[in-house]
Amino acid sequence: MTNPALNIVPFVSVDNMMTLVLRVGVERFLVELAGYIEEDFKRWPVFDKTPRVASHSREGVIELMPTSDGQLYGFKYVNGHPSNTRDGRQTVTAFGVLADVGNGYPMLLTEMTILTALRTAATSAVAAKYLAPKNADTMAIIGNGAQSEFQALAFKAVLGVDKLRLFDIDASASRKAASNLAGKGFDITICHSAQEAVEGAQIITTVTADKQYATILTDNMVGNGVHINAVGGDCPGKTELHRDILLRSDIFVEYPPQTRIEGEIQQLDPDHPVIELWQVMTGETQGRRDPRQITLFDSVGFAIEDFSALRYVRDRLQSTGLYEKLDLLADPDEPRDLFGMLLRHAAKQAEVA
Amino acid sequence: MTNPALNIVPFVSVDNMMTLVLRVGVERFLVELAGYIEEDFKRWPVFDKTPRVASHSREGVIELMPTSDGQLYGFKYVNGHPSNTRDGRQTVTAFGVLADVGNGYPMLLTEMTILTALRTAATSAVAAKYLAPKNADTMAIIGNGAQSEFQALAFKAVLGVDKLRLFDIDASASRKAASNLAGKGFDITICHSAQEAVEGAQIITTVTADKQYATILTDNMVGNGVHINAVGGDCPGKTELHRDILLRSDIFVEYPPQTRIEGEIQQLDPDHPVIELWQVMTGETQGRRDPRQITLFDSVGFAIEDFSALRYVRDRLQSTGLYEKLDLLADPDEPRDLFGMLLRHAAKQAEVA
Numbered sequence: 001m002t003n004p005a006l007n008i009v010p011f012v013s014v015d016n017m018m019t020l021v022l023r024v025g026v027e028r029f030l031v032e033l034a035g036y037i038e039e040d041f042k043r044w045p046v047f048d049k050t051p052r053v054a055s056h057s058r059e060g061v062i063e064l065m066p067t068s069d070g071q072l073y074g075f076k077y078v079n080g081h082p083s084n085t086r087d088g089r090q091t092v093t094a095f096g097v098l099a100d101v102g103n104g105y106p107m108l109l110t111e112m113t114i115l116t117a118l119r120t121a122a123t124s125a126v127a128a129k130y131l132a133p134k135n136a137d138t139m140a141i142i143g144n145g146a147q148s149e150f151q152a153l154a155f156k157a158v159l160g161v162d163k164l165r166l167f168d169i170d171a172s173a174s175r176k177a178a179s180n181l182a183g184k185g186f187d188i189t190i191c192h193s194a195q196e197a198v199e200g201a202q203i204i205t206t207v208t209a210d211k212q213y214a215t216i217l218t219d220n221m222v223g224n225g226v227h228i229n230a231v232g233g234d235c236p237g238k239t240e241l242h243r244d245i246l247l248r249s250d251i252f253v254e255y256p257p258q259t260r261i262e263g264e265i266q267q268l269d270p271d272h273p274v275i276e277l278w279q280v281m282t283g284e285t286q287g288r289r290d291p292r293q294i295t296l297f298d299s300v301g302f303a304i305e306d307f308s309a310l311r312y313v314r315d316r317l318q319s320t321g322l323y324e325k326l327d328l329l330a331d332p333d334e335p336r337d338l339f340g341m342l343l344r345h346a347a348k349q350a351e352v353a
Numbered sequence: 354m355t356n357p358a359l360n361i362v363p364f365v366s367v368d369n370m371m372t373l374v375l376r377v378g379v380e381r382f383l384v385e386l387a388g389y390i391e392e393d394f395k396r397w398p399v400f401d402k403t404p405r406v407a408s409h410s411r412e413g414v415i416e417l418m419p420t421s422d423g424q425l426y427g428f429k430y431v432n433g434h435p436s437n438t439r440d441g442r443q444t445v446t447a448f449g450v451l452a453d454v455g456n457g458y459p460m461l462l463t464e465m466t467i468l469t470a471l472r473t474a475a476t477s478a479v480a481a482k483y484l485a486p487k488n489a490d491t492m493a494i495i496g497n498g499a500q501s502e503f504q505a506l507a508f509k510a511v512l513g514v515d516k517l518r519l520f521d522i523d524a525s526a527s528r529k530a531a532s533n534l535a536g537k538g539f540d541i542t543i544c545h546s547a548q549e550a551v552e553g554a555q556i557i558t559t560v561t562a563d564k565q566y567a568t569i570l571t572d573n574m575v576g577n578g579v580h581i582n583a584v585g586g587d588c589p590g591k592t593e594l595h596r597d598i599l600l601r602s603d604i605f606v607e608y609p610p611q612t613r614i615e616g617e618i619q620q621l622d623p624d625h626p627v628i629e630l631w632q633v634m635t636g637e638t639q640g641r642r643d644p645r646q647i648t649l650f651d652s653v654g655f656a657i658e659d660f661s662a663l664r665y666v667r668d669r670l671q672s673t674g675l676y677e678k679l680d681l682l683a684d685p686d687e688p689r690d691l692f693g694m695l696l697r698h699a700a701k702q703a704e705v706a
Contacts (some may be wrong), residue, residue: 079457104432
């Protein structure tokens with residue numbers, strides 16, 4: 001064999017992912033990941049794009065999210081099961097694979113539950129870089145669950161936002177977030193209503209796990225000039241904002257065919273104008289053009305962001321060594337002799353025995 | 354934690370798959386797997402079905418093949434890169450995942466390169482059980498590459514076919530197959546042409562890797578009453594049989610929307626009648642009804658067969674213990690506290706250091 005490791009695929013476990021994030025540093029990880037995401041958004045047209053491949057059930061959804069830039073192929077497996085927390089499971093878990101388009105061989109298998117939280121936050125921060133008011137330093141975070149701290153750190157690392165106004169209908173969630181973020185350079189205020197949280201915030205992040213059409217923000221709560229980062233509520237029948245807010249906003253989206261189905265804009269006519277975020281990044285379209293404008297990033301999460309995250313992790317493998325070697329691919333000495341490999345395995349076992 | 358192993362997904366490596374196959378015994382494995390496949394074909398209507406999700410490139414294709422029966426969800430990742438053998442890689446490699454629809458958690462990650470070879474052979478044998486002439490004992494195998502031995506063993510184990518007539522344009526491939534199958538109870542004849550191979554065979558298996566439209570079998574080579582098991586050539590622009598053979602045959606397929614694109618029947622009108630194999634198994638339609646009839650199984654490989662294979666392997670895990678425990682899923686003590694898990698990981702590392 002010319003290459004003794006053709007059977008091996010590097011695997012990043014949850015444990016190694018946590019060590020990787022801590023070794024790089026959460027904020028630096030978010031900044032660097034944001035750079036990869038921005039790079040991929042700027043070459044958006046080269047990607048194969050398709051809405052997620054979803055398998056719905058009464059309990060939730062399992063999705064595959066593939067994409068390719070012609071050189072690399074990536075996909076993520078992700079589930080969404082709102083009632084999972086009842087028995088101690090995550091609502092969302094994920095893993096992903098990066099592969100070489102030239103030979104089809106997987107190059108990386110990695111946990112993506114933590115990585116998805118990071119890439120979602122990094123994407124929000126990249127979008128805000130182009131859309132939020134200049135010198136914004138205060139963000140309201142409505143919904144203080146698993147994603148909230150990552151959002152806070154991404155906005156601090158990428159944009160310098162260091163004043164947080166937290167609200168959750170479950171006050172213990174806000175206390176958890178505040179405690180997790182203590183000592184990280186934030187000025188944190190826990191608020192008793194969404195109304196109170198948005199006071200003085202130039203950026204409003206909604207990141208709740210509500211399953212039905214909900215109205216986390218009503219129209220009167222949103223003043224001119226703010227940037228809304230609508231992260232939570234990303235499936236059909238699941239929204240967070242009152243329709244009137246959408247009508248007053250310039251709406252920026254990742255991939256319109258998917259956002260029309262899953263995003264806040266499912267409340268609007270199917271031809272309501274939206275702006276593709278990647279076009280803002282390439283300069284083809286303007287982002288924020290007016291200090292009184294309300295900008296809305298209707299985030300649903302798209303495969304290209306996962307692709308960027310897979311690329312980022314792949315690029316950190318060699319220098320950190322934070323992976324295991326997974327014997328995932330059959331590698332017979334002679335490609336046409338798969339059965340012979342089985343026979344030789346039997347002979348080897350007989351020797352050992 | 355109520356369940357200390359919520360983060361763990363059992364992983365069957367190539368090494369463990371080979372040991373599993375050998376421990377069960379190849380032929381018993383094929384018979385039992387055929388049973389699972391038959392079981393799933395008989396409840397075909399309950400499955401979510403979709404053609405594969407393919408990403409094509411100049412060099413090949415990467416595909417995702419998902420399906421679900423409402424209780425379990427399975428998908429396979431598989432590539433097809435004909436020129437891979439040039440640098441010692443497999444043309445086709447695969448891995449797959451079985452998951453619980455109720456909570457979306459993966460229950461099994463397994464190599465599927467070997468498993469795909471086994472499930473393809475088992476599916477061919479199940480089809481032949483319904484379609485081949487009674488008491489067939491002789492099979493021609495045209496194309497003696499990686500899949501050929503598995504086909505031979507499946508037909509022997511499921512149907513008692515023990516006379517093989519092998520032909521490959523590369524004589525060394527036939528010698529390899531004959532040598533691998535020596536001592537396994539076959540009467541083997543290596544033939545010098547396809548014409549010679551089909552003489553006296555009641556079953557003709559074509560399993561070549563030709564990439565273009567090829568004519569492995571011409572019309573005059575196929576006598577009345579035979580069963581053709583057309584396995585190779587399963588993508589657009591890739592066929593093995595002369596069109597005239599198709600016109601004389603009753604054609605049985607897995608999932609018509611996929612076979613119309615990938616199978617031998619891409620040579621025919623899009624409304625040419627075909628019979629769905631599952632309906633033969635449930636008795637809704639007749640399989641072989643006449644000893645002079647030519648039956649053709651236009652095999653392309655469908656996601657439900659992979660699903661059956663994943664179920665089969667899952668059911669063998671506990672009794673054999675032939676798996677590793679993969680730390681694939683983030684499992685914070687408190688589901689909403691993903692970031693806190695990261696902080697506790699840091700604290701744990703600080704303790705160790």
